[in-house]
Amino acid sequence: MMKMQKMVIELMLLAGVFALSYGAIQRPDYDDSPNPEFLNPSWMASIPDDQLLSEVTMPGTHNTMSLYGGAYAECQSWSLASQLRAGVRFLDIRVRHVKGNLTIHHGVSYQRAHFGQVLEGVVDFLREHPSETVLMRIQETFSETHDIYGAVVDYIHRYAHWDLLWHSRLVPTVAEVRGKIIILQDFSGPDLGMRYGSLDIADDWKVPTLLHVNEKWMSVYRHLEAAPAGNMAQIFLTYSSGAGVFVFPRAVAQLVNARLYDYLKAKTDLNQRFGIICMDFPAAPIIKKIIDFQLTEVRNRNQTFSSDSRKSG
Numbered sequence: 001m002m003k004m005q006k007m008v009i010e011l012m013l014l015a016g017v018f019a020l021s022y023g024a025i026q027r028p029d030y031d032d033s034p035n036p037e038f039l040n041p042s043w044m045a046s047i048p049d050d051q052l053l054s055e056v057t058m059p060g061t062h063n064t065m066s067l068y069g070g071a072y073a074e075c076q077s078w079s080l081a082s083q084l085r086a087g088v089r090f091l092d093i094r095v096r097h098v099k100g101n102l103t104i105h106h107g108v109s110y111q112r113a114h115f116g117q118v119l120e121g122v123v124d125f126l127r128e129h130p131s132e133t134v135l136m137r138i139q140e141t142f143s144e145t146h147d148i149y150g151a152v153v154d155y156i157h158r159y160a161h162w163d164l165l166w167h168s169r170l171v172p173t174v175a176e177v178r179g180k181i182i183i184l185q186d187f188s189g190p191d192l193g194m195r196y197g198s199l200d201i202a203d204d205w206k207v208p209t210l211l212h213v214n215e216k217w218m219s220v221y222r223h224l225e226a227a228p229a230g231n232m233a234q235i236f237l238t239y240s241s242g243a244g245v246f247v248f249p250r251a252v253a254q255l256v257n258a259r260l261y262d263y264l265k266a267k268t269d270l271n272q273r274f275g276i277i278c279m280d281f282p283a284a285p286i287i288k289k290i291i292d293f294q295l296t297e298v299r300n301r302n303q304t305f306s307s308d309s310r311k312s313g
Contacts, residue, residue, distance in 0.1 A: 026283065028286060029282075031077065031282065040288060049175035049178075051174050052232065053177060054275070057294055058290065059291065062239055062240075062241035062280050065113055073107065080118065089132065090135045091134060093136055093139075094106060096140070101151070122160070123161070123164065126164070130179040131179075133178060133180055134181050139187060149190070165181055171234070194235075205239060208244040221259075223236070227273060240277065260279070261289065264286070273295055
């Protein structure tokens, strides 16, 4: 009997997936319309120059370029330019490597772009807004060459500028990376920037059914609760995104983003660090809510970090 009830609930929730996935919606927490409600293009200008980037709270997007391919593949509805102007500062870039070419994919779904266009878009944005910095996770998808380093370097030389990158594994101050791209390297090869694996990451993306959304939210909640008191020398990264065989990314986003927005709205102390919060289909108000959390007081970093340890690497 209990098994039958669970099956009925799952079928009802699965039907809800299709209902949740139909039509454009623009809520404070979730937006799958073509354009942001409002923009925050230069919000990092107010961050103190000497503040470590690991102390900055910022919004990001999961599968940043995944705008095509149907409900199973689509994770965003805004263009890269719109995401950056809306305030997004962490990009999750997935490249397919074929004979030196790097096309943008979400699994089998080609996203009508190549890596050079991503670089050009970020460079154009940083030229217009030199107070900002953009963090870019790069990983290989839908190909298994395990050797994208040379192609990435080639694309950087062709579509960006070598000196536009932060060339260090060390966590920089904001001043050191204004106008720069920080590659979070999720592939093998010599250092191009910081290593993605050096971050403190919560990415429990598997959500088999909507019955598992609460488990997903609890993973997000626990990591966000740990971030303000966590190691200030380490960048925290929390993914609110998720999907499964029976659950589209936008269905998870509609449910988890709402909880995330309520969680952030309930916080009365804006002087704390949450790190990067990476979302599917974020809305302008939740992006603004995230960037409102910034450290406004000088912190004693002696327990977790010292200038000597930073210099020693």
